[in-house]
Amino acid sequence: MTSVNEPTPSRRSLLTGGLALGAAAALPLWATGQAQAATGPSIADTTAWGARPASSPVRVLSTPPQKIIVHHTDTPNTTDYSQAQAFGLARSMQNWAMDERHWIDTGQHFTVSRGAYVLEGRHSSLVALQGGTPSVESAHCTGQNTVAIGIENEGTYSTVDPRSEQYAKLVELCTYICRQYGLRAYQIYGHRDFNATECPGDRLYAMLPQLRRDVAARIGGDPTAPVWPLLHNGDSGDRVRALQYLLVRRGATITADGSFGPATEQAVRDFQTLVTATSDGYAGNQTWHQLAVPVRQGDTGEAVKAVQLLLTAKGVPTGVDGVFGAGTLASVATFQNTAGLPADGLADARTFSRLLA
Ligand SMILES: [Zn+2]
Numbered sequence: 001m002t003s004v005n006e007p008t009p010s011r012r013s014l015l016t017g018g019l020a021l022g023a024a025a026a027l028p029l030w031a032t033g034q035a036q037a038a039t040g041p042s043i044a045d046t047t048a049w050g051a052r053p054a055s056s057p058v059r060v061l062s063t064p065p066q067k068i069i070v071h072h073t074d075t076p077n078t079t080d081y082s083q084a085q086a087f088g089l090a091r092s093m094q095n096w097a098m099d100e101r102h103w104i105d106t107g108q109h110f111t112v113s114r115g116a117y118v119l120e121g122r123h124s125s126l127v128a129l130q131g132g133t134p135s136v137e138s139a140h141c142t143g144q145n146t147v148a149i150g151i152e153n154e155g156t157y158s159t160v161d162p163r164s165e166q167y168a169k170l171v172e173l174c175t176y177i178c179r180q181y182g183l184r185a186y187q188i189y190g191h192r193d194f195n196a197t198e199c200p201g202d203r204l205y206a207m208l209p210q211l212r213r214d215v216a217a218r219i220g221g222d223p224t225a226p227v228w229p230l231l232h233n234g235d236s237g238d239r240v241r242a243l244q245y246l247l248v249r250r251g252a253t254i255t256a257d258g259s260f261g262p263a264t265e266q267a268v269r270d271f272q273t274l275v276t277a278t279s280d281g282y283a284g285n286q287t288w289h290q291l292a293v294p295v296r297q298g299d300t301g302e303a304v305k306a307v308q309l310l311l312t313a314k315g316v317p318t319g320v321d322g323v324f325g326a327g328t329l330a331s332v333a334t335f336q337n338t339a340g341l342p343a344d345g346l347a348d349a350r351t352f353s354r355l356l357a
Pocket residue numbers: 070071072140191197199200
């Protein structure tokens with residue numbers, strides 16, 4: 001039995017291996033199959049560390065992840081840097097997840113130990129990553145478990161930094177995940193960006209801008225994370241209306257009238273409670289991170305309306321019909337050009353946050 005599972009080229013990369021380099025160079029990595037040939041860190045799979053079977057089948061998702069979320073395990077900062085210690089940690093985390101939390105398996109997709117070993121968490125996470133195929137539903141961040149890859153870093157990083165060896169391995173793992181899934185460096189977040197939690201600790205959280213820069217140095221692109229406005233009771237205007245559209249999308253029974261009154265405040269609180277964000281009625285970082293979903297050509301609904309409204313407010317007139325067609329695509333690209341963003345026509349967190357600026 002393999003003790004450590006080395007990343008291997010996937011079937012897809014083998015199939016596209018004959019692609020001429022000149023042609024491949026013109027396409028993004030994820031579109032050419034080259035991404036699947038990217039090499040990453042050695043990752044010990046669930047067999048290697050002696051995992052129990054999941055209590056029921058893990059759910060394979062139908063769409064690729066949109067982001068990476070970084071955690072700390074909130075366990076002691078051990079000075080045992082051995083592989084055996086890392087494997088023991090993986091087993092104890094799985095036992096905790098299954099026996100204490102009654103999850104079907106380990107919560108996160110991957111773990112980086114203090115000794116810089118990288119381990120698969122939930123079953124099937126590694127084979128999905130190596131193939132560049134959608135991952136499995138996880139249990140590491142309420143509200144994000146179908147759209148985010150979760151990485152646990154062994155230790156408690158509230159007052160001390162991770163070991164440099166551990167941090168370097170985290171950079172390597174994030175780079176590999178970004179390449180395999182076509183993610184960008186700005187799509188790396190910390191747990192506290194979404195839920196009311198101290199995780200991943202003040203010190204590791206403060207290192208995330210550096211982590212994004214270090215990953216961007218390897219894969220290119222702008223590492224600047226989205227910055228969101230803070231809206232609250234008494235505010236009004238198009239940003240409030242966009243917020244209301246997104247709340248309605250998540251089940252709120254309010255009217256998108258652009259006025260942040262008591263009903264909108266209650267809707268914000270209800271949503272924050274639903275996703276275990278800090279329930280204060282203020283629409284800030286956590287709320288936007290949880291509400292903003294990427295929209296692209298072919299999408300329909302309230303989130304599309306929010307984007308169309310904000311495009312118009314930014315001087316790019318776009319009909320607010322909730323249908324992301326060719327016209328909206330052109331509007332998004334026009335806005336992205338004027339905002340100095342890559343004109344990819346995708347209204348994801350970066351473009352959305354700039355529309356709200
Ligand atoms: Zn966490």
